Amino acid sequence: MDYLISTVEKVSGYAFELIRRQASYLIFYKRNFDTLETNVEGLKNERERILHLIDEERRNGKLIERDVENWLEKVNEVIERANKLQNDPRRANVRCFTNLILRHKLSRNATKIDKDVQAQEKGKFDRVGYRPPLDDDIAATSSSTEDCENYETRKSLKNDIVKALGDLSSCNIGVYGLGGVGKTTLVEELIKLIANQHKLFHKVVITHVSKNPDIKTIQGEIADLLGLQFNEETILGRAHRLRQRIKMEKSILVILDDIWTVLDLKKVGIPFGNEHNGCKLLMTCRNQDVLLQMDVPKDFTFKIELMSENETWSLFQLEVGDVIKDRNLKDTAYQIAQKCEGLPLMVVTVARAMRNKRDVQSWEYALTKLQSNDDNNEMKGVTSALELSYESLESDEMRDLFLLFALLLGNDAKYFLQLAKGLGMLKHSNTMADARNKLYTIIKSLEATCLLEVKTGGKIQMHDFVRDFATSKARRDKHVFIRKQSNDDWATKDFLKKCTQMVVDTIPTDMFPQTFDCPNIKFFCLTCLNRSLEVPDNFFERMGSLTVLDLTSLNFSSLPISFWFLTNLQTLCLDFCILENMDAIEGLKNLQILRIRKSSMIKLPSAIGKLTQLRMLDLSDSGIEVFPSNILSSLTKLEELYMGNTSINWEDVNSMVNNEKVSIVELQKLPNLTSLELQIRETCMLPRNLRLMFEKLKHFKIAIGDVWEWADIKDETLKTLMLKLDTNIHLQYEIKALIKGVENLYLDDVDGIQNLLYNLSADGFPLLKHLLVQNNANMKHIVNSKERN
Known part of the structure; x- marks a missing residue:
């Protein structure tokens, strides 16, 4: 009987709880929907926070963790279900108790979805994104001798080397042969073979050692491929960190390409011998003896023979x-x-x-x-083959530019444009745009003839033999003086009098001459790593023929007085310099190109306003904050103006005070301006007739707003616009006209715009290649097909 009573009580309790819960769906209908709305709003805010983190990580080149993506998928699904229920048109029929069945059903669904909403914990992740390994399949890049790798002499050699790499007794393997025989190309083919077929190593890294190895560069190239970031400043500290990181790989192949002399592996940070049995070295060299000195057994040295x-x-x-x-x-x-x-x-x-x-x-x-x-x-x-190729070039312009590239390898086309234009190498080019097009055409032609390569980032490189041939020819035929090493001799007085170009990398302070007697010199380039070096006031007195001057990494309390003698100067480059008094620049009346990139200078000198022949002014990445008024507007021949990543304090166009700062309005007074790069932190600096200033631009990179970093611009498109539209400026005709022709469009805070592209321009964006939109909670459509075709 007690058991029966107990059972009846339990059943009654369950029944009561069931009835109570079902009744609560009817009674607490409104509260259930209010609770759901509150919790969904909280989840949306959390989702937005994670989306911001994802956007930030992706812009830094990171991939998103899988658990973060899974969480987002679940959150999106439950929010979509909640929105669908909250917007259910049947809810209008159950505000009172007129339809109890429907009211019960909707309320129960709200409670169920709310539980799913609460089940999605806050997005607390150890990390949102991770940095992927660099693509170490460098063999994907084209090589001038790649086609020959399919021949039998190369195939059999590759197979022999792969066998040696798989031999448990091997530690160091070497490949040697004449310069130009294809050692680097063979190694690139080996990387493909190892990755796709043999899978001998968990990781393969490669670095180019070269004739004059730079230990930090070698460490950096290996570290990049391993995803390692150094905090250490010294070579010794970096070596210790790199050695630790390499030992973490179960099996790794380190390729040291183009070794000329014995390389200190300990100094670099590469384990050798029995230090890490999972690490093998593959080295390429022109001399077998060097490989033997690097402890490569003779049986594991492989010679690349000449082709049959x-x-x-x-x-x-x-x-x-x-x-x-x-x-x-x-x-x-x-x-x-x-x-x-x-x-x-x-x-x-x-x-x-x-x-x-x-x-x-x-x-x-x-x-x-x-x-x-x-x-x-x-x-x-x-x-002789290179001589023949050189003579076969179509014009003297191509030959002169080829020699110029060899003197300053590693620079990009923009730098060479500034030099070539100043040296008069790009004849019949009336504008900077014409000169640029001509230069790019010549670079393509030289690349097609195998005399140079354009690497990542537009950097120009050459094979060692090509470079050596070109520099030798420049010395002999063009009277060019090159001093790359501190122990190199100076040119004789007789040679200096004939000298037309001079490239000097290092000068000890005690050897720096007071002046050079170079009456025929057209180009002088000095790069100095010693900040204490001072250029004497009279240094340029006897260089009156100079048309291009490049002074890099120097400390100028004031420019040398002898600048006043440089009346023929066309191009002046002052990169990475510390600049204070620049009054002497006023003497450069015929200057057409002024480049002051990454230099330390707070206030732009008023003397620049006197350089009325300027056609290009490059202040990118400099520390300039103060730009006095009326300088810009006086440069009426200016065609190209670059001020990217430079935080200039522009004048507020709405201010009634007569300000001494530069105003964007001054750009209106530059009728020839076709290229512009600049940053404007606040939209109040923009005038209303913006369209009139920008409609003639052929190239621009403009960032407006305080959310953008110049480094965010990754693409080399002609027209890039970054806008934070925190006011109604997006409704102005000027902005709409400006963005109509963009190729790269970044938008932040376009509040009130729901159908993005249609609201911005009903005519569309026929040239748009890349679109980034952030912080726009109200946006519903990129393109609403119902409103437009």
């Missing part, structure tokens, strides 16, 4: 193109190919030089040129 006659002829035909089909040329062409000594670099260089030559005389001359070196070694043959 058949392989040489096959590669030559591939590179020279259709012209080889002419029967009148074929015999001569075959002889020329064999004079290339089986060196892939030489074959490609000569073949590309002859690609458009269709007359017999040109081919016979080329053969004669190569035959003149029959009694010399292979390296002399390479020189």
